[in-house]
Amino acid sequence: MIIDFLVLAYPWTKSLHVISVIAWMAGLFYLPRLFVYHVERVGMSGETADLFQTMEVRLLRAIMNPAMIATWIFGLALVFTPGVVSWQELWPWTKTAAVLAMTWFHHWLGLRRKELLAGTDTRSGRTYRLMNEVPTLLLIVIVVSVIARPF
Numbered sequence: 001m002i003i004d005f006l007v008l009a010y011p012w013t014k015s016l017h018v019i020s021v022i023a024w025m026a027g028l029f030y031l032p033r034l035f036v037y038h039v040e041r042v043g044m045s046g047e048t049a050d051l052f053q054t055m056e057v058r059l060l061r062a063i064m065n066p067a068m069i070a071t072w073i074f075g076l077a078l079v080f081t082p083g084v085v086s087w088q089e090l091w092p093w094t095k096t097a098a099v100l101a102m103t104w105f106h107h108w109l110g111l112r113r114k115e116l117l118a119g120t121d122t123r124s125g126r127t128y129r130l131m132n133e134v135p136t137l138l139l140i141v142i143v144v145s146v147i148a149r150p151f
């Protein structure tokens, strides 16, 4: 019954998955960039610091958290759709590893946001610039795993 529904809904589930992925990625690219400006230009107190804290919390709560949850829900629905994933192949495993790393990165950003709000963050702009490359690298692994499937 639910399996029949998943098969019927497959093109829609995949569309919703990709839409939520795009929203999630937008935040994963933008939030560390906000952190770079926050630590390098704005500092931990004052009117502009308040503005940055508001932008960071809104981005995380209104866009990134719901988009991550939706990506997981629609992604798992695709996993349970018959004929979509063959665990004998390598690509689902490389994708899973990269997706888990992306989820870890999301939580790492959430922890840094709390520190920036409390004014206790000691990381440099350079750290956030470097961390900004993490979602790009993971995105490449994920998209190549799921579309080109060279492994």
Ligand code: HEM
Pocket: 014, 017, 018, 021, 025, 071, 072, 074, 075, 076, 078, 079, 084, 085, 099, 102, 138, 139, 142, 143, 146, 147
């Ligand atoms: C969060 C956990 C995730 C799960 C469980 C998951 C699972 C899946 C599955 C099973 C498919 C269907 C493959 C097919 O139809 O052949 C799929 C498609 C796709 N996923 Fe994910 N995914 C997740 C996260 C992500 C992320 C983070 C990205 C990108 C950064 C991503 C990008 C894509 C793309 C682009 C497709 C469409 C591929 C195509 O055109 O067939 N997914 N996903």
